[in-house]
Amino acid sequence: MAVRKTKAGDQAEEGSESVDGKAIEGFAALGLQPQLVDTLSQLGYEEPTPIQREAIPPILEGRDLVGMAATGTGKTAAFSLPVIERLASLRGKSRPVALILVPTRELAMQVSEAVHRYGRALNVSVLPIYGGQSFAQQFRVLSRGVDVVVATPGRALDHINRGTLDLRGVGMVVLDEADEMLDMGFAEDLEAILAETPEGRQTVLFSATMPPRIASIARQHLTNPVQIRIEREQVAAGEMPRVRQTAYIVPRAHKLTALARVLDMEAPEAALVFCRTRNEVDELTEKLNAHGHRAEAIHGGMSQEQRDRVMKKLRGGQAELLVATDVAARGLDISHLTHVINYDVPSAPESYVHRIGRVGRAGREGVAITLAEPREHRLLRSIEYLTKRKLEIGRVPTIADLRTRKLELLRASLRETLLAGDADRYRVVVESLSDEFDAVEIAIAAVRMAHEAMGGDVDDGEDLPDASAWAERPSRERGTGAPGGKDRKRPAGRDGDERGPRRGAGARESLAGSTRIFIGAGREAGVRPGDLVGAITGESGISGREIGAIEINDRFSIVEIADDVANQVLESLRGGKIKGKKVIIRRDRGPVR
Numbered sequence: 012m013a014v015r016k017t018k019a020g021d022q023a024e025e026g027s028e029s030v031d032g033k034a035i036e037g038f039a040a041l042g043l044q045p046q047l048v049d050t051l052s053q054l055g056y057e058e059p060t061p062i063q064r065e066a067i068p069p070i071l072e073g074r075d076l077v078g079m080a081a082t083g084t085g086k087t088a089a090f091s092l093p094v095i096e097r098l099a100s101l102r103g104k105s106r107p108v109a110l111i112l113v114p115t116r117e118l119a120m121q122v123s124e125a126v127h128r129y130g131r132a133l134n135v136s137v138l139p140i141y142g143g144q145s146f147a148q149q150f151r152v153l154s155r156g157v158d159v160v161v162a163t164p165g166r167a168l169d170h171i172n173r174g175t176l177d178l179r180g181v182g183m184v185v186l187d188e189a190d191e192m193l194d195m196g197f198a199e200d201l202e203a204i205l206a207e208t209p210e211g212r213q214t215v216l217f218s219a220t221m222p223p224r225i226a227s228i229a230r231q232h233l234t235n236p237v238q239i240r241i242e243r244e245q246v247a248a249g250e251m252p253r254v255r256q257t258a259y260i261v262p263r264a265h266k267l268t269a270l271a272r273v274l275d276m277e278a279p280e281a282a283l284v285f286c287r288t289r290n291e292v293d294e295l296t297e298k299l300n301a302h303g304h305r306a307e308a309i310h311g312g313m314s315q316e317q318r319d320r321v322m323k324k325l326r327g328g329q330a331e332l333l334v335a336t337d338v339a340a341r342g343l344d345i346s347h348l349t350h351v352i353n354y355d356v357p358s359a360p361e362s363y364v365h366r367i368g369r370v371g372r373a374g375r376e377g378v379a380i381t382l383a384e385p386r387e388h389r390l391l392r393s394i395e396y397l398t399k400r401k402l403e404i405g406r407v408p409t410i411a412d413l414r415t416r417k418l419e420l421l422r423a424s425l426r427e428t429l430l431a432g433d434a435d436r437y438r439v440v441v442e443s444l445s446d447e448f449d450a451v452e453i454a455i456a457a458v459r460m461a462h463e464a465m466g467g468d469v470d471d472g473e474d475l476p477d478a479s480a481w482a483e484r485p486s487r488e489r490g491t492g493a494p495g496g497k498d499r500k501r502p503a504g505r506d507g508d509e510r511g512p513r514r515g516a517g518a519r520e521s522l523a524g525s526t527r528i529f530i531g532a533g534r535e536a537g538v539r540p541g542d543l544v545g546a547i548t549g550e551s552g553i554s555g556r557e558i559g560a561i562e563i564n565d566r567f568s569i570v571e572i573a574d575d576v577a578n579q580v581l582e583s584l585r586g587g588k589i590k591g592k593k594v595i596i597r598r599d600r601g602p603v604r
């Protein structure tokens with residue numbers, strides 16, 4: 012097997028061309044056509060990620076490839092872009108021309124959306140096919156002909172068996188998250204599907220881990236594949252700055268709320284907030300300003316003059332947040348930074364180290380905060396592995412935390428005002444009221460007015476569900492405040508017997524038309540109702556209202572889910588992990604209690 016290696020940290024140097032907007036040449040240099048490069052530029056991508064830099068050229072050459080990459084590294088684009096680029100040359104008598112196999116319905120939709128986004132300008136047609144959706148609808152689109160099919164193995168095989176999916180024209184097959192597909196028991200389905208495709212096809216396999224079974228699949232079904240392995244830079248123990256590092260596991264839909272709450276809690280003096288793309292930088296800056304923060308955007312598409320203006324605002328204290336891409340932030344020197352915030356987990360752990368190296372300088376303590384989606388927990392582990400430090404998994408501040416914090420800040424400001432003196436002209440106001448009211452009451456009213464003038468309790472939303480239970484790590488490794496810590500774990504019954512069910516999430520009512528879902532983890536694994544609600548809403552995208560009663564037993568839990576979304580939940584949770592362990596998730600077969 013040919014092995015190509017790269018250093019993950021090898022990226023454009025400070026002050027390189029990338030800063031003035033030419034970084035997109037990075038994609039053109041990989042051999043992609045101008046129209047695709049333009050699309051990436053419009054999406055705000057500034058440079059290829061390490062896995063993209065390594066994988067795209069050999070796939071474009073038509074080579075088979077085995078790539079080791081987790082979600083969040085940019086692997087979807089690493090295979091989708093060359094698939095799109097090669098479609099024209101591979102198109103023959105029948106379609107689809109490319110087949111991408113993924114383990115879950117959610118991933119099928121995500122990958123399909125990505126192919127659609129990247130290939131829109133080139134009129135690429137793509138169809139996701141997964142269980143739970145009507146065959147007829149999928150068949151209608153298939154019979155019209157699509158270039159790319161993104162499928163879960165089970166449903167792909169069902170279509171093949173019904174004669175509604177013809178793979179004879181397939182020139183490229185991608186196996187995405189191959190380890191997950193094997194873990195979910197799809198090995199035989201994969202074999203059967205591959206047998207339906209032409210011998211001479213190109214095959215690309217991505218997997219987060221490389222167990223022997225994956226190597227065996229690669230040997231059997233791939234021809235002399237290029238193997239992409241991103242070599243890790245070594246970070247010496249003494250090199251890591253003194254930085255308090257916390258990660259929050261937050262579903263995408265809640266990220267902005269989570270960030271706003273963490274910022275309110277941390278009240279940073281000057282923070283650098285990293286996003287992956289220019290578009291995300293602009294969008295987040297706008298949203299943060301709408302939330303009452305003073306944020307400025309900086310990215311590779313801005314002129315030097317614009318960048319200087321932004322930096323001046325940050326240094327002068329007119330802005331407290333600088334929202335940036337990695338490319339734009341290289342070369343910036345901000346001495347008084349207190350916080351680095353990763354709105355997205357960086358695509359390579361080495362970027363994380365570079366990013367957080369901007370705080371904690373000269374013996375000062377810095378803070379690094381990372382928001383990770385439940386699916387990105389592997390990237391957090393790679394970061395821990397590289398930095399040899401545990402990341403504390405935090406819980407997003409609750410409304411009560413924020414209220415307390417706000418009062419604390421108010422108290423500190425009052426104290427400063429008292430110490431500053433020079434307030435005699437206000438004395439007459441207090442004295443004139445003191446005949447009628449007690450001095451403490453007058454002070455309380457003044458504090459209330461100050462509180463309201465400072466915006467009062469700005470955030471009157473709901474507490475976010477706790478999705479941190481999906482971090483794939485044993486509970487004992489977690490930081491304080493994480494669910495399922497030792498303190499919360501209940502001892503097992505004496506003979507290991509199941510104790511009776513406890514109705515969790517007391518306020519949750521039974522749903523009318525609902526399906527009971529069995530989850531193979533319960534009280535003994537430290538599972539709490541919030542963990543289940545967080546995991547279910549986070550992974551499947553359904554709303555908390557579609558979840559009914561929750562029963563937590565010693566070894567398992569039962570959750571009621573509205574009938575019309577039950578399949579969606581079952582499919583998106585298949586292969587999911589709770590407290591680092593794979594758990595069985597299925598329809599409950601037991602009697603209705």
Ligand code: AMP
Nearest residue numbers: 056058059060082083084085086087287
């Ligand atoms: P993936 O690892 O494929 O799940 O991708 C993670 C995220 O990174 C997705 O939201 C992509 O849109 C984004 N992304 C992929 N490649 C790049 C890039 N070169 N620059 C910026 N963002 C990217």
